[in-house]
Structures are given as C-alpha cells and as structure tokens.
Amino acid sequence: MTGHLLSVRDLRVGFGKVPEDNEVVHGVDFDLTAGETLAIVGESGSGKSVTAMSVNRLIGYSGGRILGGSMMFTRSDGTQVDLAALDEPALEKIRGRDIGMIFQEPMTSLNPVLTIGTQIEESFRLHHGMSGAGARVAAREALERVRIPDAERRLANAPHQLSGGMLQRVMIAIALAAQPRLLIADEPTTALDVTIQAQIMGLLAEMKRETDTGLIFITHDIGLVAGLADRIMVMQHGKVVEQGAIDAVLDDPQHDYTKHLLNAVPHFSDGKSVRRDHSRDGKSGRALDVKGLTVRFPVRAGLLRRARSNVHAVEDVSFDLMQGETLAVVGESGSGKSTTARAILGLVNATRGEITADKTGLGSADKPVQMVFQNPNASLNPRLTIAQILAEPLKAVGRHIDEAARARMVELLERVELPADSLPRYPHEFSGGQRQRLCIARSLMLNPSVLVLDEAVSALDVSVQARVLDLLADLQREFGLAYLFVSHDMAVVERIAHRIAVLYAGQIVEMGSAASVLADPRHSYTKRLISAVPSIERRHMEFAIDTRSVPSLMRPAGFEPDTAPWVEHGPDHLARAEG
Amino acid sequence: MGYAIRRLLVFPVVMFGVSVFVFVAVRLVPGDAIIAMLGTESGLLTPDQRAALAAYFGLDQNWFVQFWRWFSHVLQGDFGTSTTYGKPVLEIILNSFPLTLELALLSMLIALAIGLPAGVFAATRKDKPADLILRIVAMIGQSTPGFVVGLLAIFVLSVGFGVLPEMGSFVPITEDPLRNLGQLILPALTLGTAFAAAVIRISRAAMLDILSEDYVRTARSKGLSDRKVIWRHALPNALIPVVTLSGVEFGYLLGGAVLIEQIFALPGLGRVVLDAIQQRDYALVQGSVLFVAFNFMVVNLLVDLAYSALDPRIRLDKG
Amino acid sequence: MLRTIFKHPSGRIGLTIIGIFVLAALLGKLGITPHDPLMQDRLARLQGPSAQHLFGTDLFGRDVFSRLMMGIGQSFVVAFFSVAAASLFGTVLGLTAAWFGGFWDGTVMRLMDVLLAFPAILLALLIIAIFGPSGWTSVLAIAIVYTPIFTRVVRGPALSLKTRDFVDAARTFGSGRGYIMTRHLMLNLVAPLSVQITLALAWALLTEAGLSFLGLGTQPPYASLGLMLADARNLMEMAPWLLFFPAATVMFAVLGFNLLGDAMRDILDPKTRRALG
Amino acid sequence: ETLKMAWSQDATGLDPHKQTAFSSLRLLELLYEPLVRLDANLEVTPAIAASWEFNDDATQITFHLDPDARFQNGAAVTSADVKASFERILNEETGAAARANFASITGIDTPDAETVVFTMDGPNVPILSAMTSANASVVPAAEIEAGTIGTEAVGSGPFVLAEWVPNSKVTLTTNPDWAGGTVSYDGIDINVLPDETAILAALRSGQVDFALLNDPLIATLVPNEASLTLNKEPVLAYHVLQLNPARGAMAELGVRQAISCAVDRQEVLDTALLGEGRVTGPLTMPAYRTDPSALFCYERDVEKAKALMAETGYADGFSATVMAATGEPPTAAAEAQVLQSQLAEIGIDLTIEMMELNVYVDAWLKGDFDMAVALNGGRDDPYTMYNRYWTKAGNLQHVANYIDDELDSLMLEGRVETDLAKRKEIFAQFEQHLAEASPWVWLYTGYNYTAQQNYISGFAPNAMGSLFGLTSVSIDK
Numbered sequence A: 001m002t003g004h005l006l007s008v009r010d011l012r013v014g015f016g017k018v019p020e021d022n023e024v025v026h027g028v029d030f031d032l033t034a035g036e037t038l039a040i041v042g043e044s045g046s047g048k049s050v051t052a053m054s055v056n057r058l059i060g061y062s063g064g065r066i067l068g069g070s071m072m073f074t075r076s077d078g079t080q081v082d083l084a085a086l087d088e089p090a091l092e093k094i095r096g097r098d099i100g101m102i103f104q105e106p107m108t109s110l111n112p113v114l115t116i117g118t119q120i121e122e123s124f125r126l127h128h129g130m131s132g133a134g135a136r137v138a139a140r141e142a143l144e145r146v147r148i149p150d151a152e153r154r155l156a157n158a159p160h161q162l163s164g165g166m167l168q169r170v171m172i173a174i175a176l177a178a179q180p181r182l183l184i185a186d187e188p189t190t191a192l193d194v195t196i197q198a199q200i201m202g203l204l205a206e207m208k209r210e211t212d213t214g215l216i217f218i219t220h221d222i223g224l225v226a227g228l229a230d231r232i233m234v235m236q237h238g239k240v241v242e243q244g245a246i247d248a249v250l251d252d253p254q255h256d257y258t259k260h261l262l263n264a265v266p267h268f269s270d271g272k273s274v275r276r277d278h279s280r281d282g283k284s285g286r287a288l289d290v291k292g293l294t295v296r297f298p299v300r301a302g303l304l305r306r307a308r309s310n311v312h313a314v315e316d317v318s319f320d321l322m323q324g325e326t327l328a329v330v331g332e333s334g335s336g337k338s339t340t341a342r343a344i345l346g347l348v349n350a351t352r353g354e355i356t357a358d359k360t361g362l363g364s365a366d367k368p369v370q371m372v373f374q375n376p377n378a379s380l381n382p383r384l385t386i387a388q389i390l391a392e393p394l395k396a397v398g399r400h401i402d403e404a405a406r407a408r409m410v411e412l413l414e415r416v417e418l419p420a421d422s423l424p425r426y427p428h429e430f431s432g433g434q435r436q437r438l439c440i441a442r443s444l445m446l447n448p449s450v451l452v453l454d455e456a457v458s459a460l461d462v463s464v465q466a467r468v469l470d471l472l473a474d475l476q477r478e479f480g481l482a483y484l485f486v487s488h489d490m491a492v493v494e495r496i497a498h499r500i501a502v503l504y505a506g507q508i509v510e511m512g513s514a515a516s517v518l519a520d521p522r523h524s525y526t527k528r529l530i531s532a533v534p535s536i537e538r539r540h541m542e543f544a545i546d547t548r549s550v551p552s553l554m555r556p557a558g559f560e561p562d563t564a565p566w567v568e569h570g571p572d573h574l575a576r577a578e579g
Numbered sequence B: 001m002g003y004a005i006r007r008l009l010v011f012p013v014v015m016f017g018v019s020v021f022v023f024v025a026v027r028l029v030p031g032d033a034i035i036a037m038l039g040t041e042s043g044l045l046t047p048d049q050r051a052a053l054a055a056y057f058g059l060d061q062n063w064f065v066q067f068w069r070w071f072s073h074v075l076q077g078d079f080g081t082s083t084t085y086g087k088p089v090l091e092i093i094l095n096s097f098p099l100t101l102e103l104a105l106l107s108m109l110i111a112l113a114i115g116l117p118a119g120v121f122a123a124t125r126k127d128k129p130a131d132l133i134l135r136i137v138a139m140i141g142q143s144t145p146g147f148v149v150g151l152l153a154i155f156v157l158s159v160g161f162g163v164l165p166e167m168g169s170f171v172p173i174t175e176d177p178l179r180n181l182g183q184l185i186l187p188a189l190t191l192g193t194a195f196a197a198a199v200i201r202i203s204r205a206a207m208l209d210i211l212s213e214d215y216v217r218t219a220r221s222k223g224l225s226d227r228k229v230i231w232r233h234a235l236p237n238a239l240i241p242v243v244t245l246s247g248v249e250f251g252y253l254l255g256g257a258v259l260i261e262q263i264f265a266l267p268g269l270g271r272v273v274l275d276a277i278q279q280r281d282y283a284l285v286q287g288s289v290l291f292v293a294f295n296f297m298v299v300n301l302l303v304d305l306a307y308s309a310l311d312p313r314i315r316l317d318k319g
Numbered sequence C: 001m002l003r004t005i006f007k008h009p010s011g012r013i014g015l016t017i018i019g020i021f022v023l024a025a026l027l028g029k030l031g032i033t034p035h036d037p038l039m040q041d042r043l044a045r046l047q048g049p050s051a052q053h054l055f056g057t058d059l060f061g062r063d064v065f066s067r068l069m070m071g072i073g074q075s076f077v078v079a080f081f082s083v084a085a086a087s088l089f090g091t092v093l094g095l096t097a098a099w100f101g102g103f104w105d106g107t108v109m110r111l112m113d114v115l116l117a118f119p120a121i122l123l124a125l126l127i128i129a130i131f132g133p134s135g136w137t138s139v140l141a142i143a144i145v146y147t148p149i150f151t152r153v154v155r156g157p158a159l160s161l162k163t164r165d166f167v168d169a170a171r172t173f174g175s176g177r178g179y180i181m182t183r184h185l186m187l188n189l190v191a192p193l194s195v196q197i198t199l200a201l202a203w204a205l206l207t208e209a210g211l212s213f214l215g216l217g218t219q220p221p222y223a224s225l226g227l228m229l230a231d232a233r234n235l236m237e238m239a240p241w242l243l244f245f246p247a248a249t250v251m252f253a254v255l256g257f258n259l260l261g262d263a264m265r266d267i268l269d270p271k272t273r274r275a276l277g
Numbered sequence D: 001e002t003l004k005m006a007w008s009q010d011a012t013g014l015d016p017h018k019q020t021a022f023s024s025l026r027l028l029e030l031l032y033e034p035l036v037r038l039d040a041n042l043e044v045t046p047a048i049a050a051s052w053e054f055n056d057d058a059t060q061i062t063f064h065l066d067p068d069a070r071f072q073n074g075a076a077v078t079s080a081d082v083k084a085s086f087e088r089i090l091n092e093e094t095g096a097a098a099r100a101n102f103a104s105i106t107g108i109d110t111p112d113a114e115t116v117v118f119t120m121d122g123p124n125v126p127i128l129s130a131m132t133s134a135n136a137s138v139v140p141a142a143e144i145e146a147g148t149i150g151t152e153a154v155g156s157g158p159f160v161l162a163e164w165v166p167n168s169k170v171t172l173t174t175n176p177d178w179a180g181g182t183v184s185y186d187g188i189d190i191n192v193l194p195d196e197t198a199i200l201a202a203l204r205s206g207q208v209d210f211a212l213l214n215d216p217l218i219a220t221l222v223p224n225e226a227s228l229t230l231n232k233e234p235v236l237a238y239h240v241l242q243l244n245p246a247r248g249a250m251a252e253l254g255v256r257q258a259i260s261c262a263v264d265r266q267e268v269l270d271t272a273l274l275g276e277g278r279v280t281g282p283l284t285m286p287a288y289r290t291d292p293s294a295l296f297c298y299e300r301d302v303e304k305a306k307a308l309m310a311e312t313g314y315a316d317g318f319s320a321t322v323m324a325a326t327g328e329p330p331t332a333a334a335e336a337q338v339l340q341s342q343l344a345e346i347g348i349d350l351t352i353e354m355m356e357l358n359v360y361v362d363a364w365l366k367g368d369f370d371m372a373v374a375l376n377g378g379r380d381d382p383y384t385m386y387n388r389y390w391t392k393a394g395n396l397q398h399v400a401n402y403i404d405d406e407l408d409s410l411m412l413e414g415r416v417e418t419d420l421a422k423r424k425e426i427f428a429q430f431e432q433h434l435a436e437a438s439p440w441v442w443l444y445t446g447y448n449y450t451a452q453q454n455y456i457s458g459f460a461p462n463a464m465g466s467l468f469g470l471t472s473v474s475i476d477k
Ligand SMILES: Nc1ncnc2c1ncn2[C@@H]1O[C@H](COP(=O)(O)OP(=O)(O)OP(=O)(O)O)[C@@H](O)[C@H]1O
Pocket: A015, A016, A024, A042, A043, A044, A045, A046, A047, A048, A049, A050, A051, A062, A063, A064, A220
C-alpha cells in the first residue's frame, strides 16, 4: 500500500430521492500524503464542497449519498479504513479526531447561543477526555495559539461579539484542538478581507509546518492557491480535469478549462496591468467634486438614548472625478467606503462637506449620479418585472413610459448583452451576472454622468466578474461615464481603475494614479494592503500573521480629529504623512 | 438592564391607554349598575331613588370627573370597591389570580413537556411515519376548539366513569396540593394539549431549520454524536421560537381562559371580568383589565429578557 | 399559485378541505341545501341521522346538514371579512409606522400595545356588548383583536425591507415614498401576509365559534358553527349528533386553513423553497 | 354534616333591600327573614311575626313579633328593628327595590318592643303578600346605623353566612339560635357551577347533594339517573310574548289579536321547553288560576288570525323585531325561534335580536322594542303582580304601553276587595279582558327545578322558587 494519508478513488456522489439520477460528482480520484496541501479549484457548482464533505461523510446530512468509490484513510495507528464504507458510530470517532474541517462562513458556522469557550472546550472534552478547568485552560491556550488577543475574556464571548476574522480563527482553533491528521478547509477566507485572509493563511501555513497535517484546501482564488498549495486539482462539472504539482499546473496548464480559469481570473500584478485609456489632461470636464465629506453616525446610549458619541465613518474626504475616469476607492471592511458612496447619493446624510455633480455634461440633468449596488439579488425587487424595474427611474422623475422609453429599455438591454425579450420576465429568471448587468442598465436609464459602483462585482463568480468588468470599461468609453468604483479586491481594482483612493478608518490616506499607487505604495497601510494580496506570481508565500486590530471609529460627541498633512510622491500621487 | 428600564418606562403610557380605553368602553355598553342590580324592578324607582343609587355607584358625575376620581385613586394603589361584592377590587382580583396563574403554569408545563420532546423527535424523524403521525395529531389538536374538548371530557368522565374533578370552589395549592391538582388537571390538560400541538409544530419546524444550519454541520464535523448535536447544539436554538410562542400564550392565559373557566366552573380571573361586565361593575372591570394588561406586559418583558438570555445575538438595546 | 400549493402535500389536503367548505358555504348562501335550513318541522324534532336527514334534526326539527351548510357560510363570511379588515388596517398601520418611524411609529405601536395588552376575549366582549351581537359585530370585534397582530407582522419585515438595496436604489432615482411603499414594500410583504392571513382565518373561525358559543355572535334562527355548538351543548346527551357534526366541521375547517397556511409558509419561505427544489 | 349544593348563578349582592336577582334572593332568603313568608302552598305563614291582623277596613295591619326571634349577632329582633327596616325601604335615598309596594304606608307605630302597627293611606290587603318578599326583610337597626348592610349579612334567618368567595362558593353554617325551628345538619356549601351540564355531571358523580337547575333541557335528564330525584314545582313566573302597542301595526287591536290567534302556545312549550310547563293565562297563582282554554284564541286559529290581519289592513303582513335576553330564561332563544316560525304563517316577518340581559332590561324599561320574549316574575296576589303594568298609575305602564278604563277600574276594585271569592271574580273578568285586548300574548308557566341525591329528603319546594324548604331537609347517607 502507498504511504498516502488519504486515497480517493472513483468517488461518485448524488443527491435527492434517486441519487443515481442526480449525480453531481462523477468519479473523482486523488491522493494526499501527510504534511501536503492539496488545493481544489474550480468554478461555482463544480462539486468542490461536495467532494470535501464526502471525505468526512457529512454529505449524508445535507441529503447527499455516496454512490460509489473508495476513500482509504490511514489512521494514526497505521490501520487503513475505507471512509466510504464506515457506519455512523465509527465515523463519529473519526470526525474531529482524525479529520478536522473549516467552513467558508465563519459567521454562521459557530453556534450563536453558545460561548466561544464552550465550543472550543467541547473538542478537548471529546477528544482528550479533559474536563472542567483543564478543558478551559486548553481552550484558552488554543485561542492564544491562533493569536486572539485577550483570550481569557474572549472565551466568555458569544460568536456575534467577534469579527469574521476572529471567528474563522476560532474555527481553526476548534479544528486544531483534536490535532487531526487531515484538515479540510472549504473556502476558509472567501468571506473575509484581504488582510484578514492573509492572517488566516498564515495560521494554516504555520500549523502545517508544526504538525504533519495533510490539508485539503478549497478555493476559487488561484492567487491564494499559488501561495499555499503543494498540489492542485482542477474540477469542472463534477469531474477532475487536471491535477498535479502546483508549478506544473499553473505554469503549463494542459486542459482548456484550466487555461480559461487562469485567464479569466483577475490576478494582481503590482500595478503592471492598469488601464491607460484615460489621462487627466484637462480636456475632459469634471463630473463630480467632493469636498470635505464627513459622515458621523450618532451612537445612542443610556436611558434617554442621547447621542453620547459618534462613529466617525467618513472623515474629511475630498476628491474629484473627471468624465471618462474611474476612481477606485479601496480599503478594508469598515473603512467607510460604502458610507462615502451612499453619502454621495444622498442615502445617508453627510455631517459636513460639499458634493457637486456636473449637471451640464453629457448626462441628463435629472439625476447625474447613479449607483450600482453590491448584491444584484438584493437591489432588484423580486416582485417586479424587468420592464417595471427599468421604468422606475423614469417614473421617479415624472416621465411617461412611452415608445421612446421602451426603445431605450430595449437598447440598453442590448447594450448590456441581455436578450430583448427579457422585459416581461422577473429577476429570479436571470443569473447573478445577468442581474448585475440589469442593474447597470437600470442605472443608465436616466443618462447619468457618474456611476457609483459599490462592490459591484464582488458577489459575482470570477469568470462572470471578468465579463462585467469588460462591459463596464466599454460603457465608460462609449458614454464617457465617470466611475466611482468601491472595492476591496485589489486585483479587480487593478483592472478597472485609473486612479485610486485608499481609505483607512474613514480617511483617505493615499490617492493617486492607479499605476503609481499600486506599484509604489507610500502609506504604511497601503503597503500592508498590497502585500497581503495573493497573486500567481507569489508562490509559497510567507504569510505574516498580523493581529493589529482596526482602530475604533467611535469618538465622544464633539470630538474633532486632526488630519495629517498630504505629502506629494509623484505627479499624481499623494499620501498622508505618518508620524 | 437599561433596556428593561426603558421598557418599564413605556408601561405607564400603555397602562394609561388601557385605562382610558376600558373606562370608555365599559360605559358605552348599554345598561348600568342600577339595572344590573335591580333588573326590571329598577323601572319602579322614583327619580330621587335613582339619583341616590347613581351617587352610590359613582355614576352621578360626568365621565371626566368619574375618570379622574377613579384614576387618581388607582395611582395611589386603590382600585376601588366592587359594587357587586362590596369588596375591594384588588382583593377580588388577588383571590382569583392564583387559580389563573396556576392554570396557566400547569397548562404551559403540560404543553412544553409533551410538545418539546415530540417536536424534536418528529424533526429527527422527518417524513418518517412517526413524524407524519405526530404532525397529524398536532394539526388536529390545534384545530379542535378547546371548549368542545372540555365539554366532552366532562361528559365522558361523569357519565362513563362517574368521576369528575372537583368543581366550583377552588382549593389553593398551599392548602391541599393534591386536591388542588385534582381540580386543575383536567382543565389544564384541555388547555395544555391544544397548546402542546402548537409547540410540537413550532419546535419541529425550528428544529428542522436549525438542523440544516452551518453550525450544526460544524458540531458534527467535531465528531459529536447525533444525540449531543441535537440536545446541546440544536435545541437551545430551537427554544427561541418556542419561548416566543409560550410567552404570547402564557400572556393570554394570564388574562383568564374564559370558556374553559366557564365549563369547568373555575373561579378564575376570566370569569371575574366576564361577570363584572355583566354586572356593570365598572370598578371591577377596570381594575381587572388593568391587572391583566399589566401582567401581559410583564410577561412580554420577561419573554424578551429570556430571549436575550437564550440568544446573545439579540441586542435588546436596538429596540 | 394554486397549482404550486396543490403540489405541496399538506397544501393539497388543505386546499381540498377549504374547497369543499367554500363550495358548501356558497351553496348554503345561495340556498341550495337539501332542506330549508330555517324550516321547522315539529314532527321531526331531535331525530338522529337518517337517509332523510343525513346529520339528523335539531330541537325545532330543522335539518342539521342544511343548517351546517348555512353555518359554514356564515362562519366563513365572518372569518373572511374580519381577517380582511384586520389585514388591511394592520398593513396600513404597520407599513406607515415602519416607514415614517419616530413619533408616528411610537404612537401606532403604543396603541397596538394597548390593544394587545387588553385581554382579547374581553375586548371582543365589550365591543359586542356595545354594538349588540350580530355577525357584523363579530367581524368588527375579531378585526380589532387581530389588527395589532397584523401590524406587527407587517412592521417587522417592512423595517428590514426599508433598508434593502432595492429601496435604496429607488431612492437614488428619486422615487416618491408612496411609490416605494406600495411597489417595493407592499409587494414584498405579500408572502408573510398571506401566510399570516391563512393562519388568522383558522383563528378567526375558532374565535367566531367561541363568541357564538357565548351567545355573542350570529343571531338565531340563522346558523353559525359556534352557535350550533352552543345550542347543542344542553342537548348533548339527548342528541349527541347536534354536537358532533358541528364540532367535526369546525375542526376540519380549521384544519384546512392550518394545512393551507403551513403549505404557504413552505412555499413562500425562501429557505424551504430551496429545500423543496 | 353539610349539605353540598350547586347552582349556576352566584348572588350579586348582600343588601336584602336592593337585590332583585333570583340568584341573590335565593341566598338572602336563607340569611334574612321578613315579617311573614309564603309556605309551599303560598299561604302566608309566620316568620318574624308570630301573628298579625288587619283592622276592619283594611287600612291598618298589626304584627306581633316572635319573642324568640334573634339576629345572628345575638340581639333580639324588636319592633324598632322592623320600623328602621321599613323606614330604610321607604327612604328614597336607599333605592330599595320594593319601595313602590309599600308607598301606601303612612305610619309605623311601635306600641311595645314586640308590636308593630302599619297604617296605610287606604284599604290595602295585598300589602301582606308584599311583606313576604325577601326585599322586605328585617335587618338590625344598628347595622343600618352603621351603614354595613350589604357588606355584612346579619339576619335572623336559619343560616349564617360564613364565607362568600364571589363566583366560586358560599359557605353557610346553621344558625343555632334560629327561632323558626331547628335544622338537622350543620351548614350548606354552595358551589357556583356556571354551566348546567357541569351541575348535572357533578350530581352524577356524587360531588353535589342538591342543586338548583334553570334549564328544562338539563332538568329532564335528571330522572334518568337512578340515584337522583328531580323536584319540580310549578312557578308563578310566566313566559310571555310582549307586544308593544305603541309600535306600528301592534297599535291595532286586530293585529294583536291575530298574533294571539296565530301562536300555538302548546307547540312553543313542547319545542322550547320539551313540554315542561303548562299553558296559562295572565293569572298564574293557583288560587286565581282559570282554565286557559276559555280565554280568547287559546286554541290556535290561523284562519281567524289571517282574517283579523286582513280586516286591519295587514293582509300582507309586516316586519318587526323581537328581542330576547341571552340565557334568561335559558329557553328564550328557542321560544323566539318557534314564535318567529309561527308568526311567519300570517305574514309577520320577525327578526330576532338576542341581547345580553342588562342590555335587554335597559331596552325593556325604555319600552324600546317591537316585541319581547320575556319571563316575568309572578306574585301570589294578582294586584301586586300586575298593578305596575295594567293600572293607569302603574309605574311600568310605559313598558306595557296599553291601558283601558276597564282594566284600570277592575284592578282598583280588586285592590280594596277583601273577600276572596269576590276578588276571584273581579280578576277573572280582568283576565278575560286582558287576553282579549292582547297587549301581550301569555304563553305558559314552567317549573322550578331542584335535583337531589336520593339520600336527601324533606325538601319542600315553593312556587316562588324559594329555597327556604332546605331548612326541613335531612341527609341520610
Ligand atoms: N444539499 C444539496 N442538495 C442538492 N444538490 C446539491 C446539494 N449540495 C450541492 N448540490 C449540488 O451539487 C453540485 C456541486 O455543489 P458544490 O457545493 O460541491 O459546488 P462548489 O464547487 O463547492 O461550488 P461553490 O464554489 O459555489 O461553493 C451543485 O450543482 C449543487 O447544486
């Protein structure tokens, strides 16, 4: 027999009453040795999660059934078992102890009503026979190991009191508590920020070095794979289309789908591939001017619910935007990106600041600024037809839905590459990418001059994302639109932005042309942000574990912060001075 | 804590609303206390006699004066005197409340003791025969009017078996727990089973939802046994909707289960108010409605607090 | 919609039951019954079920089956109208409270608190005592009792709908609030509302029965399910069929609405819809 | 040894002068005593007064009190107490129910502690029967002084109120000092069971020794039980369909008579009360009762009714509403429905309005109805029973809304006549005339029901419904 930790052969999995008729994984083979990391990549729905959950047989609880194949697993005592054939009691002994698992959504993967401590202790009780104080101490040590500050206090917290990044670290602590020999991580960082993602990856890498755990790592982020994996397995439609050593596959993909995947996925290249189709030469007019925008949310507390303090969500933000130009606003979660965008649209009231939009330009004077939201599902009313949805902006400005209006709808639908017969249909009849294009079409109904796009492509599948980005660039050229593009994905930003503004704790800390900022970040925060971005070029990265927490934005009422002065670093490149 | 206090601050507003509401409503009902007392004989009263009685019943002033007279006393903790029974309103209410409270508690206990395990059991056997049978039973239980069940129970017991729970006068539990239980068990069962049916359905549904949650999957991936997953991880979450339901139901029960009290001849709060309305005993109606409303609000508050104890996600301060 | 419900197992049973009852109610309302439900026949008093009188006859020799058809009609009318009124008022109040917030929200919700804190059966009792018992007073009473429940059912989701992206989107175009409230909020409240409505119908049916049972609902000689139960009470031993058939009818009708409500919940709830495939 | 008793309605107050509800009177009769009371045959018998006599022209009545009579606080019942009690009744500020019956009293003298003399403004024989009412009970003068009547119950009756838990139970203990005799057991525990089916159930399971039943439908089930005995006693109260001659078509004598002819009294009785009662004319007291078949249209005659309708111009009938009180009597709804169906035959379209009792009484007192199904109380004397309705000065004339000279003068004649045979004649004439004028359609009288376990014996029922007969009961388990 081989020295493989896990050896999967011809795994077939189906769902439903007659699983044979609904097979979603069609004969998967792979091997994993101890201490090795196998990355499984592939587009959404290709069967990655199903494969992973079949290994520890959790698939049975979501209605799936293993239809065939074997999964030979080597236990710590050297014996081999076929996971596919084990009964439930035997599986309970293997789960956790031998095979640990980390899931994609840290927010929902921990029991909301039990404390963190209880949930970690449970593993120690179960697998190490500990109890009482012993388990508690072990739990604290486990938390410390995943670098959660103030571990003692955190043990008593409920999950909702922790941030997503911390929760994912707790999940890792739980999985590691039993010292499993195989760890399955199903998109452990997809829901998280780049900087936090880097922390999690660092933890996993450290763990791999220390123990001899085999790791199955599922993702659709090729950049991440490059940084972490030893081997890669590409899945499509429930089949393995290609697998091999990481360098071999990335540098010399054989299968068409792998090639497509590597092309489609935006990967970050330190500003080498920014757009160069616009320059601030003074020819184009100014589409939007924001001066000293400040947004504060009162925090009410006490019996009388008086505002004792404010969240300084956006602090003295100024920028301008030319016609035909894309300004990307980047920053980690909570840095105030969305609030800025919403303030410009008047969806939140600005505490201070001036927002001037160009009403004379090419757009109509009605509503020169329009917005596209992050989640296309949420921003289309599911109960209205596409025709009604597209008519809405017109109705709002008091126009009648006449032939001309209808013609414009059809034209715009065509422009965003949707079939013209979409009009009487409902949003749920469209895919995510199509819906986002609908949103874009809707935002163009009033001929705006500025589009604010708040994470407009983040919810989309990578290949779909690429198409929407292309569409946006085309539309920009065609209509001379100005984009305020809010995103936390540096790879996407690199592809669409002309200029970049980096937000940190509500303030712009660096701003300038995309090429300059991405290639030569000057502010320490920008640097940190960029170094955390995985990329295909950055193989076997040393992910640093940085547990600095985001500064709190809560300030006592009446507090006015100082702003550091700007320092010029190039023709179009400013950064805040740092003490 | 701050939340509880803020909620308490709303109490006076709502209580004042209830006061005004009940005060006006009860006076809009045709017929007054004089008619209730003297019946057709009140037609024989001379005007002077009538005026004397009106003064006696406090009906001689306009509504505003009457209201103020009553409400200012209520503020001092004096709910007035029942014109029917000549006793302080509060005394009558506090006399009948233990029964109502006990009945409510007992039927809740029965409902939860039957409903929760059955609901959880059904959820774990989803779509298997046991689940189907439980669901059908629960559906039927929830669809049968309680008073019909009560009538049949009395009939079957007395005709078929010649036994019957002791009816009419009520023995407090402090006096004779066994007799007390004997009196209450049948009505409590009648109320409890219908309620149990609701608990079965809600806990089953909640359990099913929760069993498909990510954190249950996490618990399983830890290697916890099925039993532990269900009782330690899923149940506490499934309790949340059950607590809501029980709170609402308990709140209603504290107002007295009029029909059941009527059928089983229990002198509970429901009948006190019903009779008070029939007797046009304004002070008693007003007092008991205020009392019931107060209880309802307290129970609601407690449920919300229990809620946040059960579910740390719920940040009461948001309300 | 009907077809979707029909595919759901309990929806199918529920819909069938309700269908049969609605048919019976319609026939009863149109006067197409085996016998005249009001026709007294002194020679046929208190007869048990027979071929002539399927469900027997009552104290007045009236045909119980025909009276049940009439009673179903009456009970359903009361249930439908009261729930319709309650859901209408509840929706308007809940929607405006959620939308305008602040003082109006506070006022509406406190008012609803008052109604909720008021013992329900007493509230109904007082209303009926004031306006005199009749089917329409029952409608009013039940509607007032249920309005706060609907208000809450609407306000909660409306509050969260208010912050949904498509509402924000509409605001960025400058859509008016009337438009947003009807188009974006109302339309999306249809699902929770229709579930609540079916369940409330079941409740209203029981409440109507309870009120008539206390002699506070429909007036004789017309029949409603609760009134038939009330009349049967003292004759329970002499003529058990008088109690049995109306009780079974109430049970089945309520069961029908409950099943339907369950099915609607399954169908309209995105969570279970996903599970149903 | 206590008697376990059940009834469906609780008393609603303790002031004997102000309570008129049957449920209250039933209790008060056990606690308080009037000067005289009616026995099982409705003969006036001694209570607090051992004897009495009228003067010759019946303008004065003298009572000699029983020297043994004691209040439950130990004090003797004196003429001063009697005087204070009647003064309280006559005082308008009391709002006493029976004041109207005693309005003719002009003086109360107490020559000694055991003699009371009432002087009336004219001859008044019926006043004696009015004195038998619990509403004319004698209460201690001291309690009147203290203002505690209604909150405490200090009477001279056979039982002492030990505890009253509203809506739940009344506990009575036997009064050892009662002058009227001895009671063979220690007291009565009365439970309030609002649902009469529950009372029956309680009787069956042996929880209750003795029970008061209101609903004939329940009462008829009692004889089916071997261990139970049903006592039924014809009562003076009468079921009646009151027409309101001030309203629409009812103003026409012909219409009223047509209604009377169209009603089949026996059928209403057979259906609504399962035959438990007997058809009656206006006079329900045994001493004055006549054969009802001799009265106008007591044999149903639809043809005649139709003819009468046609004569008065109502050949096509008319519509009207009939009101009835929910549960009071329990058969009211059923009666209304049978009447509705019978009157439909002559084209009268009746709408039934069921009302809560006090709403009904309110409308009734205002005379605000077309027709009303009623159960009106009876008295042992026709004048006391009917003067309120059928005399021109009657204080409920506005409820009856019909009066003619003949009715008025017959009533006044009957009032002063002391000779029984002559009185009977006068009132027979009155009855004939009343039935013919048909302002109301008298239907029938029912029974008072009490049910008891077979081991209970000696209960003497009374046509007024009094439970005073409980004093002679013995329990032999
Ligand atoms: N519980 C389930 N019931 C029915 N079908 C399922 C279930 N879970 C997954 N599937 C189907 O199995 C297929 C593979 O799903 P899987 O979750 O493995 O995809 P994935 O590669 O993990 O995608 P993603 O990147 O979106 O997570 C999909 O077609 C999905 O619809």
